[in-house]
Amino acid sequence: MTISYNADISSSSPINFVRVLCRWKGSVWKSVVAELSVWTLAYLCISAIYRFVLNETGQRSFERIAEYCDKGVSNIPH
Template sequence: MTVSYAGEVPNGSSFGCFWRILWKWRGSVYKLVWRELIAYLCLYYTINLVYRFVLNEQQQIIFTKVRIYFGQQ
């Protein structure tokens, strides 16, 4: 089935047309991975916030050593 997006193509007069077209696009990669992306971002920011605001300096050093160890593998 062919879907025409010609009427939705931005002509410079409306802001945000790209996002409306992307949302309508049935085969969009974003529609396939949005759940995984949100899970990844939540996990990333949780670890980031814990590292910056919960861990003390000694725990941050240990965390950095563990990160380097796993980065070498």
């Protein structure tokens, strides 16, 4: 079954393009949006804690943990 979105996309409004993305049947966007939201929320929470909650000592400890994890990632095969 073919679904035509030509009439909706032909208008030059960016909001119409977003509307088509959100209603597109079998959209890649629909399969990614939930995971993207979780990762974005996790990043924002960690960033806010690092910037506003931790003092300098806590920030240095966090940076050491991040460096340790970064070194560990190199051991994981691609």
